[in-house]
Amino acid sequence: MILTEMMMKVTPIKNGTVIDHISAGQALNVLKILGIYHTTDATISVLMNVTSRNLGKKDIVKVEMRELEVGEVNKIALIAPGATINIIRDYEVAEKYAVDMPDLIVGVMRCPNHNCISNTDEPIKSQFLVKNKNPVVLRCLYCEQTITENIADYLI
Amino acid sequence: MFEKRHVLSMREFSREEIDAVLAMADTLEPYAYGGNCNSLTGKILALLFFEPSTRTRMSFETAMMRMGGKTLNLGPAEGSAIAKGESLADTIRVIGCYADALVIRHPKEGSAQLASEFSPVPVLNAGDGAGHHPTQTLLDLYTIRKESHLDELSITLLGDLKYGRTVHSLAYALALYGAEITLVSPPSLRMPDQIKADLEAKGTTVRETGDLNEVIEEIDVLYVTRIQRERFPDPREYQKVARSYKITTDLLKKVKDDLIIMHPLPRVDEIDPEVDGTKHAVYFRQSFYGVPVRMALLKMLIGGDDID
Ligand SMILES: Nc1ncnc2c1ncn2[C@@H]1O[C@H](COP(=O)(O)OP(=O)(O)OP(=O)(O)O)[C@@H](O)[C@H]1O
Numbered sequence: 001m002i003l004t005e006m007m008m009k010v011t012p013i014k015n016g017t018v019i020d021h022i023s024a025g026q027a028l029n030v031l032k033i034l035g036i037y038h039t040t041d042a043t044i045s046v047l048m049n050v051t052s053r054n055l056g057k058k059d060i061v062k063v064e065m066r067e068l069e070v071g072e073v074n075k076i077a078l079i080a081p082g083a084t085i086n087i088i089r090d091y092e093v094a095e096k097y098a099v100d101m102p103d104l105i106v107g108v109m110r111c112p113n114h115n116c117i118s119n120t121d122e123p124i125k126s127q128f129l130v131k132n133k134n135p136v137v138l139r140c141l142y143c144e145q146t147i148t149e150n151i152a153d154y155l156i
Numbered sequence: 157m158f159e160k161r162h163v164l165s166m167r168e169f170s171r172e173e174i175d176a177v178l179a180m181a182d183t184l185e186p187y188a189y190g191g192n193c194n195s196l197t198g199k200i201l202a203l204l205f206f207e208p209s210t211r212t213r214m215s216f217e218t219a220m221m222r223m224g225g226k227t228l229n230l231g232p233a234e235g236s237a238i239a240k241g242e243s244l245a246d247t248i249r250v251i252g253c254y255a256d257a258l259v260i261r262h263p264k265e266g267s268a269q270l271a272s273e274f275s276p277v278p279v280l281n282a283g284d285g286a287g288h289h290p291t292q293t294l295l296d297l298y299t300i301r302k303e304s305h306l307d308e309l310s311i312t313l314l315g316d317l318k319y320g321r322t323v324h325s326l327a328y329a330l331a332l333y334g335a336e337i338t339l340v341s342p343p344s345l346r347m348p349d350q351i352k353a354d355l356e357a358k359g360t361t362v363r364e365t366g367d368l369n370e371v372i373e374e375i376d377v378l379y380v381t382r383i384q385r386e387r388f389p390d391p392r393e394y395q396k397v398a399r400s401y402k403i404t405t406d407l408l409k410k411v412k413d414d415l416i417i418m419h420p421l422p423r424v425d426e427i428d429p430e431v432d433g434t435k436h437a438v439y440f441r442q443s444f445y446g447v448p449v450r451m452a453l454l455k456m457l458i459g460g461d462d463i464d
């Protein structure tokens with residue numbers, strides 16, 4: 001199965017990370033979280049809207065020579081709560097874990113409410129309570145505004 | 157029963173905690189008329205109003221003074237000067253060292269929450285933008301308890317149920333008491349669906365109608381809110397709505413004998429002044445009840461000596 005997928009779409013990576021089971025359409029936002037915007041010299045494969053047994057359609061991002069930081073994984077959880085992180089070492093899946101998010105998200109999202117005190121120069125970080133993980137429902141600790149969609153737009 | 161450090165929103169109140177505040181307000185009410193109470197002698201309350209307010213500010217001042225305490229006032233002019241030069245966090249840190257508790261009203265949502273994070277003393281939210289105003293809700297509940305009853309209550313909320321957050325917060329609190337709530341508003345000012353769904357999820361019966369006459373005969377409390385002219389792009393539309401929701405003595409002919417009419421004030425012309433003289437009108441007493449309720453909160457948050 002892996003072999004066919006790899007043969008069909010991308011060359012296997014030796015060392016790096018495969019972010020699998022990304023909600024369909026979110027791959028480019030995952031790249032953004034990884035800090036990959038316009039130009040990059042990293043070797044990356046992006047698969048979008050591939051058929052998945054469980055999700056219907058899903059996206060996959062494969063990054064060579066890189067393992068992710070906790071902060072990056074927490075952000076990915078926000079836009080792709082069902083994603084799986086596979087750490088590839090010497091062509092093999094050496095580690096695999098599902099993304100998860102903390103109960104409180106600090107300093108990662110901007111509040112959509114313009115009149116919220118967290119959108120000022122006050123010396124505070126934004127804080128969102130996670131009311132539900134999948135689908136994601138966040139509530140601003142300051143003004144109680146909720147975020148349920150277009151989450152990527154509010155990532156800081 | 158009451159171990160809060162701050163009073164920021166009604167969301168954090170259980171029914172038991174509300175009952176504890178209302179019971180304390182009941183104990184303190186005689187002193188709200190001017191009896192001698194020295195429970196907070198030597199204590200200082202700082203009032204930080206970054207936005208104008210007369211009633212709420214004066215009612216907090218009265219509450220503090222009736223218990224022997226003193227107040228420090230930051231008026232709106234000074235408030236806005238500070239707001240320009242210094243962060244709210246710093247202002248709170250500094251003034252928090254001058255006082256035993258802080259009352260804050262600020263135009264931004266979440267400002268009271270921020271204040272509570274930086275204040276060395278208890279913070280009371282007196283309105284954060286379109287956010288919370290918990291002491292208003294508590295005084296509304298106290299009024300209902302005193303002038304009617306919180307158990308098996310049938311209440312109608314009338315007017316602007318869309319933007320009025322105090323009415324949302326009152327509805328949530330009433331849900332804790334299992335009240336039967338009827339919503340009467342013009343179609344454009346209906347209560348948001350999410351709030352109705354939350355109320356129903358809490359086991360409250362919520363009915364909705366555009367016509368007050370359908371319910372006026374059966375209810376115990378009629379809670380009237382202001383319909384703001386600005387909400388209507390067409391002045392004729394506003395006139396029409398304002399007229400059809402106006403409370404008059406005529407309308408009161410068929411109501412229950414013990415119906416009470418409440419209003420958070422100031423009123424514009426939602427209630428005909430003729431109604432003021434009827435036994436149903438409790439809105440001025442309601443406004444007064446803000447004093448014992450705020451006395452209770454100050455006593456519970458600041459501590460001070462026992463009431464003798
Ligand atoms: N060396 C490699 N180079 C590129 N991609 C790889 C490599 N090894 C595995 N993958 C990809 O990593 C993902 C996880 O691989 P795995 O072999 O665990 O598949 P799986 O059994 O389908 O996993 P899961 O149960 O998480 O869906 C797959 O998308 C696979 O194509």
Ligand SMILES: [Mg+2]
Pocket residue numbers: none
């Ligand atoms: Mg798979």
Ligand SMILES: [Zn+2]
Pocket residue numbers: 111112113116117118140141142143144145266
């Ligand atoms: Zn906010």
